[in-house]
Amino acid sequence: MAFQNQVLFAKDSVYVHINVQDTKDKDAHIAGRVFLLNKPEGYFIEWKAEDVLNLETTSEEWDVINYKNDREGDSVSMNAKMDARRKYNISFDILDLKSFKRSAPNHGWAYIIFILKDGTTFPALHFHNGGSKALLKELENFIYIRRSPNDPRLFLVKDHDPEQLSQSINELSLFTDSSGAYVQNFVNDSKHGLSKKFIKSPYTTTLGGFSKVTNFLRDVLMTPENSQNLVRPQSEVAELLQDDIPGMEISQLDEPGFEMITKTKLPPRPTVKRGDPLASPQWNSFFDAEGRISKVDELKDIIFRGGVDPALRSEVWKFLLGFYDWDSCSKKRTDQRKRKVDEYFRMKLQWKTISAEQEKRFTLLKERRGLIDKDVMRTDRTHKFFAGDKNPNLQVLYDILMTYCMYNFDLGYVQGMSDILSPILVVMENEVDAFWCFAGAMERVCHNFEMDQNGMKVQLSQIHKLMQIQDPELCAYLEAHDSGNFYFCFRWILIVFKREFHFHEIQRLWEVIWTDRPCSNFHLIISLAILESEKSTLLENKFGFTEILKHINDISLSIPLEETLRKAEGIFLQLRDYKKLPISLKEILGLLPPAHVPASQSMENSMFMGSTSNSSSSLQQEAGVKVDTPTLMAGGAGSGASSVKGVTRSGSGSDLTKGTVGAACSANVARSIGMSARYGGGARQSNGGGAGGNAGATCGMDDVHKVFT
Amino acid sequence: MASRKKVLLKVIILGDSGVGKTSLMNQYVAKKFSNQYKATIGADFLTKEVMVDDRLVTMQIWDTAGQERFQSLGVAFYRGADGCVLVFDVTMPNTFRSLDSWRDEFLIQASPRDPENFPFVVIGNKVDLENRGVSGRRAQGWCHTKGDIPYFETSAKEAINVEQAFQAVAKNAMAQETDVELCSEFPDPIKLSGDNNKPQGNNCPC
Numbered sequence: 001m002a003f004q005n006q007v008l009f010a011k012d013s014v015y016v017h018i019n020v021q022d023t024k025d026k027d028a029h030i031a032g033r034v035f036l037l038n039k040p041e042g043y044f045i046e047w048k049a050e051d052v053l054n055l056e057t058t059s060e061e062w063d064v065i066n067y068k069n070d071r072e073g074d075s076v077s078m079n080a081k082m083d084a085r086r087k088y089n090i091s092f093d094i095l096d097l098k099s100f101k102r103s104a105p106n107h108g109w110a111y112i113i114f115i116l117k118d119g120t121t122f123p124a125l126h127f128h129n130g131g132s133k134a135l136l137k138e139l140e141n142f143i144y145i146r147r148s149p150n151d152p153r154l155f156l157v158k159d160h161d162p163e164q165l166s167q168s169i170n171e172l173s174l175f176t177d178s179s180g181a182y183v184q185n186f187v188n189d190s191k192h193g194l195s196k197k198f199i200k201s202p203y204t205t206t207l208g209g210f211s212k213v214t215n216f217l218r219d220v221l222m223t224p225e226n227s228q229n230l231v232r233p234q235s236e237v238a239e240l241l242q243d244d245i246p247g248m249e250i251s252q253l254d255e256p257g258f259e260m261i262t263k264t265k266l267p268p269r270p271t272v273k274r275g276d277p278l279a280s281p282q283w284n285s286f287f288d289a290e291g292r293i294s295k296v297d298e299l300k301d302i303i304f305r306g307g308v309d310p311a312l313r314s315e316v317w318k319f320l321l322g323f324y325d326w327d328s329c330s331k332k333r334t335d336q337r338k339r340k341v342d343e344y345f346r347m348k349l350q351w352k353t354i355s356a357e358q359e360k361r362f363t364l365l366k367e368r369r370g371l372i373d374k375d376v377m378r379t380d381r382t383h384k385f386f387a388g389d390k391n392p393n394l395q396v397l398y399d400i401l402m403t404y405c406m407y408n409f410d411l412g413y414v415q416g417m418s419d420i421l422s423p424i425l426v427v428m429e430n431e432v433d434a435f436w437c438f439a440g441a442m443e444r445v446c447h448n449f450e451m452d453q454n455g456m457k458v459q460l461s462q463i464h465k466l467m468q469i470q471d472p473e474l475c476a477y478l479e480a481h482d483s484g485n486f487y488f489c490f491r492w493i494l495i496v497f498k499r500e501f502h503f504h505e506i507q508r509l510w511e512v513i514w515t516d517r518p519c520s521n522f523h524l525i526i527s528l529a530i531l532e533s534e535k536s537t538l539l540e541n542k543f544g545f546t547e548i549l550k551h552i553n554d555i556s557l558s559i560p561l562e563e564t565l566r567k568a569e570g571i572f573l574q575l576r577d578y579k580k581l582p583i584s585l586k587e588i589l590g591l592l593p594p595a596h597v598p599a600s601q602s603m604e605n606s607m608f609m610g611s612t613s614n615s616s617s618s619l620q621q622e623a624g625v626k627v628d629t630p631t632l633m634a635g636g637a638g639s640g641a642s643s644v645k646g647v648t649r650s651g652s653g654s655d656l657t658k659g660t661v662g663a664a665c666s667a668n669v670a671r672s673i674g675m676s677a678r679y680g681g682g683a684r685q686s687n688g689g690g691a692g693g694n695a696g697a698t699c700g701m702d703d704v705h706k707v708f709t
Numbered sequence: 710m711a712s713r714k715k716v717l718l719k720v721i722i723l724g725d726s727g728v729g730k731t732s733l734m735n736q737y738v739a740k741k742f743s744n745q746y747k748a749t750i751g752a753d754f755l756t757k758e759v760m761v762d763d764r765l766v767t768m769q770i771w772d773t774a775g776q777e778r779f780q781s782l783g784v785a786f787y788r789g790a791d792g793c794v795l796v797f798d799v800t801m802p803n804t805f806r807s808l809d810s811w812r813d814e815f816l817i818q819a820s821p822r823d824p825e826n827f828p829f830v831v832i833g834n835k836v837d838l839e840n841r842g843v844s845g846r847r848a849q850g851w852c853h854t855k856g857d858i859p860y861f862e863t864s865a866k867e868a869i870n871v872e873q874a875f876q877a878v879a880k881n882a883m884a885q886e887t888d889v890e891l892c893s894e895f896p897d898p899i900k901l902s903g904d905n906n907k908p909q910g911n912n913c914p915c
């Protein structure tokens with residue numbers, strides 16, 4: 001028989017926001033109910049989506065996961081939806097709660113972010129119809145909560161640490177049930193006989209007044225004599241004292257081996273304002289009669305300050321990502337584009353025309369194909385553009401990544417690249433444009449992906465160096481907690497915060513970063529800004545290596561973008577104006593005048609300081625396409641694209657495996673195919689999946705063509 | 710004997726990209742499966758409280774990126790591991806062939822006290838798929854040559870055998886813990902019967 005969980009508190013209209021970008025999207029805010037429950041295993045805070053709750057009303061149990069039931073449900077689509085909803089279920093034992101953050105008072109409605117002892121950080125629960133205070137009040141009956149002295153939004157739960165508790169409550173005879181105002185109750189073990197045990201903190205002995213003692217009572221066990229008598233504990237417990245003990249300062253940094261460093265005296269942080277996105281009329285006004293952008297710097301300033309109107313992105317990004325030269329006129333751009341289309345399809349043909357037979361002796365390509373295959377299937381599949389089975393845009397994603405392998409064979413495909421490509425493809429909606437913009441974006445970050453990982457190590461250490469000056473206190477804390485290597489920032493840097501922000505936000509962030517303002521290493525300063533926002537959470541929760549990593553992973557998708565950008569620019573200005581800023585930091589921040597940088601160090605001035613790889617040269621966008629065309633084309637592309645696996649498998653590949661006429665295909669043919677495809681193909685349309693195939697008519701090329709048109 | 714202190718077991722999941730490491734972790738800890746997990750970048754972990762031989766144990770299960778070049782950073786997370794789950798995809802023979810290097814690399818980087826008896830478990834995942842490429846016999850054979858590593862065939866998608874595999878690594882890791890506790894109590898180490906090496910729970914058709 002199922003144990004009937006006792007509901008101590010429940011509140012409707014508590015939302016989890018999963019897609020803040022699209023407020024019209026009804027799935028953006030999931031309505032749900034929050035509970036405080038008395039379960040056999042303890043007191044739990046739970047949140048469930050209303051849909052899930054409605055489905056579960058038949059079930060007597062409150063089990064968070066009731067997996068078997070949904071498997072056996074009638075409707076598959078219903079199950080899928082429920083699974084998606086259930087993904088957001090929240091359930092935790094309040095004894096695991098370490099702290100929580102509340103919304104700022106001026107926020108439209110209240111929200112609470114719960115943080116557990118292992119660093120797990122749940123998505124914010126938004127109380128659209130109030131109730132957050134009531135929940136916290138209820139919670140206070142069971143745990144002692146203290147407001148952080150440093151961050152008014154942060155609340156800390158006093159730890160439950162029986163090891164340190166030495167004396168029995170009997171010695172404190174003044175604490176009886178009736179003086180519940182001074183104790184906290186935990187029903188700790190409802191299975192066994194129930195012991196009544198008050199434990200007092202060792203600190204208490206040194207304190208005079210009982211009013212002070214109360215705040216240090218850590219753990220009091222008080223269970224009724226038998227489980228039938230389980231009483232709602234809050235009825236036995238009066239409100240805890242609300243205030244901190246006056247005069248009691250708890251050191252935040254009492255770790256052994258840790259030395260408090262006085263703050264660097266950076267100049268005060270200037271207030272910075274963000275601007276409006278670059279909009280169409282303004283954008284047009286920058287072009288002269290020949291279609292040349294007149295004031296590039298001014299334009300970049302605008303983009304840095306406010307980003308770009310989404311409608312303009314596909315045009316503006318082509319400049320930001322080097323598809324077009326900033327100083328080009330319309331005529332030149334037409335030529336540039338034509339050439340790039342040709343180049344793209346030439347490279348695409350290179351891998352398309354490698355037969356399965358050939359690939360058996362081409363392990364490296366086969367491995368890359370395998371990796372791309374796997375990653376394409378799991379890149380932003382919740383985004384509309386890539387959602388659903390057999391979405392043709394997956395094919396485009398795949399083709400671009402495979403072609404990039406040909407473009408930069410030394411680098412090949414590395415996990416994370418599909419994350420870089422996806423927002424670009426969504427903006428471009430065109431395979432060729434997306435490819436070249438992706439190549440341009442990759443040029444900025446290719447060192448992140450190199451075999452020796454040196455580019456990553458350098459950047460993580462640069463964050464470290466910057467923080468030593470910018471926030472020595474936080475820096476020392478991280479060092480003292482095995483986190484001085486900043487590995488917890490790895491994902492941030494590798495894919496430039498792609499997983500940390502919502503899709504529309506990452507597009508905004510990237511266009512800001514691509515302006516190289518205020519310096520080419522702004523992404524490192526952004527890391528400092530985010531860490532500064534999390535500082536009190538990390539320090540006051542006394543998080544160690546694992547908890548820091550967990551917390552940083554979990555704040556993904558809940559970092560406020562504009563606030564972070566303002567903060568980051570402020571930090572940059574502080575550092576820039578700091579008179580004692582070490583030369584090495586000036587270099588990182590691009591603050592040394594170019595003349596002062598020795599030629600050998602000019603590389604170090606960029607974000608990829610210290611990288612020794614040669615492949616950077618091959619990434620030069622213009623130079624990189626000087627692949628000798630005939631080498632891979634030679635010998636007839638007879639069996640054509642038969643080796644295309646995965647996403648193409650069901651499509652066009654099959655009819656070509658028959659081995660068509662082995663007419664040699666020249667690069668010119670490829671080009672002509674490219675040309676024709678160029679005008680036909682946006683990413684959305686470019687994949688009929690090879691439906692109208694005229695198999696074997698010419699050669700493998702035909703298949704290539706089909707994929708394009 | 711020793712204190713009944715709450716035990717934390719750190720378990721690392723290793724294996725090639727796309728074999729299902731994240732899915733196995735989520736299936737075990739949260740009992741859920743999604744087709745939409747993204748490729749893991751960096752590292753993450755989940756914790757789960759389990760009972761092992763009447764002791765409450767917190768398992769901290771680490772999931773890392775599968776692509777080879779990220780391993781130079783991944784090793785930071787191997788340190789202090791109490792157990793290791795090696796995963797391959799039963800439909801992809803190359804992922805099985807990689808097990809050797811995953812195991813070797815782990816032993817080098819984590820440098821456990823007793824590499825011979827380190828609690829590994831091997832998981833052949835995705836048994837729900839049709840196109841099988843690695844036989845149970847072959848996998849079993851490899852496990853046998855590596856000191857009888859317990860072998861499990863699982864489906865993270867269908868929640869088949871996942872619980873058993875992780876339970877096994879927890880149990881074996883606990884057995885090692887106990888050894889250590891005893892060793893530290895007595896100046897001369899006492900060899901315990903190595904019953905933690907017993908292969909268990911293999912449901913494969915050999």
